[in-house]
Amino acid sequence: MSVRVRLAPSPTGPLHIGTARTALYNYLFAKRMGGTFILRLEDTDEARSTLDFERDILDQMHWLGMDWDEGPELGDQPAKGPYGPYRQMQRLERYREVAEQLLAQDKAYYCYCAPEQLDADRKAQEAAHQPPHYVARCAHLTGAERAANQANGLKPVIRFRVGEGVVAFDDIIRGHVEIDKKALGGDLIIVRSNGTPLYHFTVCVDDADMKISHVIRGEDHLSNTPKHILLFRAMDADLPQFAHLPLILNPDRTKMSKRKSQTAVADYRAQGYIPEGFVNFLALLGWASGTEEEIFSMGELSQRFELDHVHQGGAVFDRERLEWLNGQWIRKLSDEDLVERLVPFLVADLRTLESGGANVRGASVESVRALLPMIRERLPTLAAVGPLVDFLFVDELILDAVMLVPKRWDAATTLDALTAARHVIAGVGEVSFEADELEAPLRQVAEERAWKPGDLFMALRIAVTGKTATPPLFDTLVALGYERTLERIDAARALLEDA
RNA sequence: GCCGCAUUCGUCUAGAGGCCCAGGACACCGCCCUCUCAAGGCGGAGAUCAUCGGUUCGAAUCCGAUAUGCGGUACCA
Numbered sequence: 001m002s003v004r005v006r007l008a009p010s011p012t013g014p015l016h017i018g019t020a021r022t023a024l025y026n027y028l029f030a031k032r033m034g035g036t037f038i039l040r041l042e043d044t045d046e047a048r049s050t051l052d053f054e055r056d057i058l059d060q061m062h063w064l065g066m067d068w069d070e071g072p073e074l075g076d077q078p079a080k081g082p083y084g085p086y087r088q089m090q091r092l093e094r095y096r097e098v099a100e101q102l103l104a105q106d107k108a109y110y111c112y113c114a115p116e117q118l119d120a121d122r123k124a125q126e127a128a129h130q131p132p133h134y135v136a137r138c139a140h141l142t143g144a145e146r147a148a149n150q151a152n153g154l155k156p157v158i159r160f161r162v163g164e165g166v167v168a169f170d171d172i173i174r175g176h177v178e179i180d181k182k183a184l185g186g187d188l189i190i191v192r193s194n195g196t197p198l199y200h201f202t203v204c205v206d207d208a209d210m211k212i213s214h215v216i217r218g219e220d221h222l223s224n225t226p227k228h229i230l231l232f233r234a235m236d237a238d239l240p241q242f243a244h245l246p247l248i249l250n251p252d253r254t255k256m257s258k259r260k261s262q263t264a265v266a267d268y269r270a271q272g273y274i275p276e277g278f279v280n281f282l283a284l285l286g287w288a289s290g291t292e293e294e295i296f297s298m299g300e301l302s303q304r305f306e307l308d309h310v311h312q313g314g315a316v317f318d319r320e321r322l323e324w325l326n327g328q329w330i331r332k333l334s335d336e337d338l339v340e341r342l343v344p345f346l347v348a349d350l351r352t353l354e355s356g357g358a359n360v361r362g363a364s365v366e367s368v369r370a371l372l373p374m375i376r377e378r379l380p381t382l383a384a385v386g387p388l389v390d391f392l393f394v395d396e397l398i399l400d401a402v403m404l405v406p407k408r409w410d411a412a413t414t415l416d417a418l419t420a421a422r423h424v425i426a427g428v429g430e431v432s433f434e435a436d437e438l439e440a441p442l443r444q445v446a447e448e449r450a451w452k453p454g455d456l457f458m459a460l461r462i463a464v465t466g467k468t469a470t471p472p473l474f475d476t477l478v479a480l481g482y483e484r485t486l487e488r489i490d491a492a493r494a495l496l497e498d499a
Numbered sequence: 500g501c502c503g504c505a506u507u508c509g510u511c512u513a514g515a516g517g518c519c520c521a522g523g524a525c526a527c528c529g530c531c532c533u534c535u536c537a538a539g540g541c542g543g544a545g546a547u548c549a550u551c552g553g554u555u556c557g558a559a560u561c562c563g564a565u566a567u568g569c570g571g572u573a574c575c576a
Contacts, residue, residue, distance in 0.1 A: 010576050045575060115574070131501040132572065157574055174504070183502040185572055192574040199576050223503050223571035246505080253568065281511095284524090288512050292523050311512075314569065318510050321525045331538080377538040388536090439534085457534035469536035 003035025004213045007061075007068075008203065010042040011053035014264040015060040017317065018218060018248045018256055021282045025245060025310070026216045027066045028283070031302035038210060039071035041087045044202060060265040064275050065298050070210075083210040088202050095197040098205050098235060099158055099190060107234045108190060110156035111138040112149040134159070134186030158191035160201070160231065167226035172214075172243035173310050179226045188227055200227050208237035216243045216307070219314075220255070243307050246286050247314040256317055268322075272345055272383030274333075277326030284325075285315045295328055327380045338376070339369045342385050349386025350393055359395040367392075371479060374471035388471065392479055397466040397488065401499035404492055406458040413451075415496040417459045420445050422489045430482040435474035463492035 005026040009019050030037040039061070043049040058074055061067075070081025085091055102108035111134075122132045138159070141149075149156070168178040190201035197205075207215060207228075215228075222244045232239050250260040257263065268278060276297065283301050284294060287310050296304070330338065346363045354360045368385075375388050391397060405414045424441045425433075442460075446453040457473050464485060470476055477485050 008576090012576070042576065048575085118574090126500065129500055133501095177503075179503065183572075189574055194574080196574090198574070203576090218570095219504070220570055221576095244504085247569070249569085251510090255569070284511065286511090288523095290513070292513080294512090294524060313505055313507095315512090316510060318525070321511060324525055327538090375537095378536070380537095443534090452534095454534050461535065467535090471536080473534055 001213055003030060003033040004038060004211050005030050005035060005216055006038035006040050006207070006210065006212050008040045008042050008206070008217075009057050010045060010048075011050060011057060012045055012048035013053055013258075014056040014266050016263050017261075017265060017268075017282075018263070019057075020060070020064060020265050021248060021285060022217055022245060023061060023066060024064070024279060024282050025287070025305070025307070028302050028305035029214065029216060029307055030069075032305050035213070036069045037066075038081065038083075038212070039068040039086065040206060040210070041072055042199070042202065044088050044196060044199065046089070046196075056264075056266060060269070063269060064265070064279055088197075088206070091202070091206065092197070094209065095191070095202055095205055096195075099197070099201075102160065102190075102234060103158065105234075106161075108158050108160045109139060109141070109187075110146060111159045111187075111189070112141075112146075112154045112156045113137055114154075131183060132185060133182070134188075136187060139187065155193040157189045157193045159187040160190045160234070162187050162227075162230060167229050169225060169229060169239075169242060171222070171225075172241055172307050173246075173312060174222065174244055177222070177225070179223070181226065181230075183223075184227055190231075200224060201231065204228050204231040204235065204237075207240060208232060208235055211238075212240050214243060214307075215240045216245065219244045219247050243310070245310060246312055248285060249314045249316045251316055253314065253316065255314075261317060272381030272385075273322065273326050274329055274341065274382065276332075277322070277329040280329065281322045281325045285317070286311045295325070323380045330379050330382070331376060335369060335372055338372060339365055341382055342368055342379075345382045346385050346389070346393075349383075349390050353390060353394060358398075361393045361395070363393055371471075374475045374479070378471065389479075391465045391467065391470075392476075396491070399463075399466055399492065399495060401495045403466075404459070404462050404496060406455050406462065409455055409459065411496055411499055414459050415493060417449070417451060417456050418463055418489050418493050418496070420449065421456065421460050422486060422493070425477075425482075425485060425489070433478060433482045435472075435478050438474045438477060460489070464488045 007019070007023040007026050009015070009023075027037050029035070039058075041054060041057075043054075054074060068080070070083060070086065071079065072084070072086040073079040079086060099108065103110075118134070121135055125132050138156075139161070162181050162184050164181055166178050166180050168176065170176050188200060189198055191197050206212075225242055225244075229239060248256045250256050252260065254260070262268065265278075279298055279301070280294075280296055283296060283305070287305065288294075289296070289304050290309060333341070343363060343365060346368060350360045350363060371389055371392075375385065378388055379385060401411060405411050409417075421442060424445050425438065428437050428441060442456065443453050445451075446456045458468065461470055461473050461476070462468060464480060465476060480488070
């Protein structure tokens with residue numbers, strides 16, 4: 001049997017971390033098994049579904065490096081695959097057809113109970129400490145009763161007969177699971193009174209129609225699985241295998257939510273995480289290779305991923321670990337690649353400086369490329385580039401006399417040191433202005449004046465960058481350039497003199 | 500309430516009856532490197548394997564109960 005798996009997000013929000021991981025596991029499983037990965041949009045919640053969310057979901061999927069073999073059209077992208085349409089609102093006819101069939105076979109029936117009535121039932125059951133369930137009031141209506149309801153203008157829902165007994169299945173991740181039908185809440189509604197189908201029904205129709213072989217989804221669907229199994233059986237469809245993934249959790253171990261965590265993939269992207277790191281991190285949230293390796297590319301993952309090695313307990317989303325993995329991957333990128341990804345972040349950073357009143361110079365690909373050796377190890381995210389090097393791209397630093405003074409030093413010593421350093425640098429001259437040429441003479445002045453080299457360097461660093469943590473000093477000076485280095489030292493000296 | 504699932508260092512996890520008085524990684528601490536910050540190297544601390552019972556010569560691993568957490572229980576998905 002060929003492996004066919006699917007991701008079935010509903011476009012009621014931007015691509016969620018949890019959905020992204022589910023997508024990844026489906027994708028990796030498909031790749032590993034030489035199967036087919038299908039994307040289906042579950043947009044039957046008309047009130048909350050939007051085209052923008054659809055776009056975000058597909059866009060972030062691509063960003064993460066996942067493509068699908070079958071899926072819906074969007075914009076200029078045509079639909080792919082022989083089992084379409086892949087958007088549920090376009091499959092309404094099909095659901096109606098299956099519902100009719102179920103009705104004709106008496107596997108489903110019309111129910112005219114009013115929502116208020118149902119609420120009252122539920123309350124009564126609760127009071128009686130019984131599990132809430134539908135009391136099957138309409139389960140055996142006569143033709144006359146139905147006609148009467150109809151004549152009264154009542155719009156019925158369609159309910160699926162659940163019956164009695166136990167539903168059992170073997171989940172790839174959880175093992176054997178048995179659930180009594182009594183726990184299912186009675187005959188379930190599959191079509192609303194307005195004629196639109198409900199989730200439990202549409203997934204089953206679609207999964208059956210699309211010949212899905214493995215349903216890999218979040219644990220929150222585990223308790224619903226018996227309903228699905230019953231529906232599959234009623235349709236005489238082949239049962240897929242189920243694999244229920246552990247949940248991704250907030251730090252307080254509740255199901256990851258927007259309220260307590262950042263859940264949109266797009267947000268992480270905007271913060272400078274790269275897909276290589278993000279995918280690696282997501283893969284490791286609930287799965288491990290069994291070896292001690294943990295840096296894996298998408299390609300390596302799709303060689304090794306095993307569904308039955310997926311962990312069963314929920315996993316807290318740990319940003320520190322994500323950041324570390326992201327840094328690992330940033331360090332692996334080629335120069336050209338890194339530069340290309342870095343520039344937009346630098347530009348954005350400079351733009352905000354500019355709107356704050358600074359005069360900024362353009363950040364070109366060449367200029368950033370030259371900085372790579374000194375910043376590469378200092379980038380946990382792409383967004384870290386701005387704070388690291390933006391001082392190189394502004395005309396004037398915003399400084400004050402207090403911050404110019406290294407700790408352990410006073411203003412007078414600092415002024416003295418900057419003057420001496422300026423002298424040395426001018427002595428080296430513009431032609432020999434190289435990192436290798438600068439260090440020795442600067443160390444020598446420090447020694448002559450009994451300053452710790454580190455203190456001298458710190459004074460210089462602050463004067464020239466406005467920061468206490470920067471890339472290596474001499475490379476920084478060279479990147480700044482001879483003229484601007486001297487200008488900044490002079491500006492700092494002037495500030496100290498005034499103070 | 501009812502049903503289901505889960506539970507190994509703070510976090511992600513390895514572990515499929517003896518190799519485990521539990522291994523790796525992130526974070527943390529220390530040292531080395533060092534002009535700051537990183538990166539890197541080395542080392543440290545950190546888990547009575549939720550608890551209690553049972554099975555077994557032997558249990559983190561199998562079984563049961565309890566606890567805790569989470570999920571489901573919608574004319575949401």
